[in-house]
Amino acid sequence: MPDPTVLLERDGVRLTADDSVATVTLCNPAKRNAQSPALWRALVEAGRLLPGSVRVVVLRGEGQSFSAGLDRQAFTPEGFDGEPSFIDLARGSDKQLDATIAEYQEAFTWWRRSDIVTIAAVQGHAIGAGFQLALACDLRVCADDAQFAMRETSLGLVPDLGGTKPLVDLVGYARALEICATGRFVHGSEAERLGLANLVVPVAELDASVHDLAAALLAAPRDAVIETKALLRGAVDRHYEEQRPAERAAQARRLRDLAGVGE
Known part of the structure; x- marks a missing residue:
């Protein structure tokens, strides 16, 4: 088989595509794939560069850790080269600070696009920004050595990269509060029990398990998966009586499409 096409490789992010499957790799294992504003911009660009043929996107980290979270250099007075330090950001106006955090959040928002299904392959540490x-x-498919932790509160901060909503949706308010406020580690077996992980497997089987899941997702027609994903995402915020007409409308679109009948 031909090697996947490399579409992007910079600032600790590599994007490759092979027909219907793309892989986004965090590729700075020497720093346990610690994150920075430059990495976040590269993640945004990876989302923009996805070919239209891609249906499944796999997110993974090189080395022993998925991502150890935000690079602590952000909290030093000098920050990163060419970047304002977080200390400088704190001294800016409310409008500037809000706009900067919104820009950082963009790296975390495109993964739930309706036209793709995204899978995080998590091994080792997934801390803070890595957890989010x-x-x-x-x-999420996790190796049995996976360790999730939301350490922002322990540092006097809050999780602000889009992670609070999915965490509450998955584990409930009380458990989410306990995980965030204590900053404790959630290990692989507990992550599966709480619903954070769809599957937990031995480390050596992580790549093969993700491959099998991607293949299963590709087995169904693309439009049916897109409609189903939209229905399930919308169900979180709809009442039962609102969900039923949404199902009817989606099914009508599918039936007309299968029958070759225009609306």
């Missing part, structure tokens, strides 16, 4: 990046995906 895994939560940004539709599905």
Whole structure:
């Protein structure tokens, strides 16, 4: 088989595509795939560069950790080269600070696009921003050595990269509060029990298990998966009586499409 096409490789992010499956790899294992504003911009660009043929996107980290979270250099006075330090950001106006955080959040928002299904393949540490990046995906397959932790509160901060909503949706308010407020580690077996992980497998089987899941997702017609994903996402915020007409409308579109009948 030909090697996947490399579409992007910069700032600790590599995007490759092979027909219907794309892979976004965090590729700075020496720093346990710690995150920075430059990495977040590269993740946004990866989302923009996805070919139209892609139906499944796999997010993974090189080395022993998925992502150890935000690079602590952000909290030093010098920050990163060419970037304002977080200390400088705190001294800016409310409008500037809000706009900057909104820009950072963009790296975490495209993973739930309706036209793709995203899978986080998590091994080792997924801490803080790493935890939130895994939560940004539709599905999570975890190695049995996976360790999730939301350490922002322990640092005097809050999770602000889009992770609070999916965390509450998956585990409920009380458990989410306990996980965030204590900053404790949630290990692979507990993650599966709580609903954070769809599947937990031995480390050596992680890649093969993700491949099998991707293949299963590709077996159904694309439009049916898109409609189903939209229905399930919308169900979170709809009442039962609102969900039923949404189902009817989606099914009508599918039936007309299968019958070749225009609306």
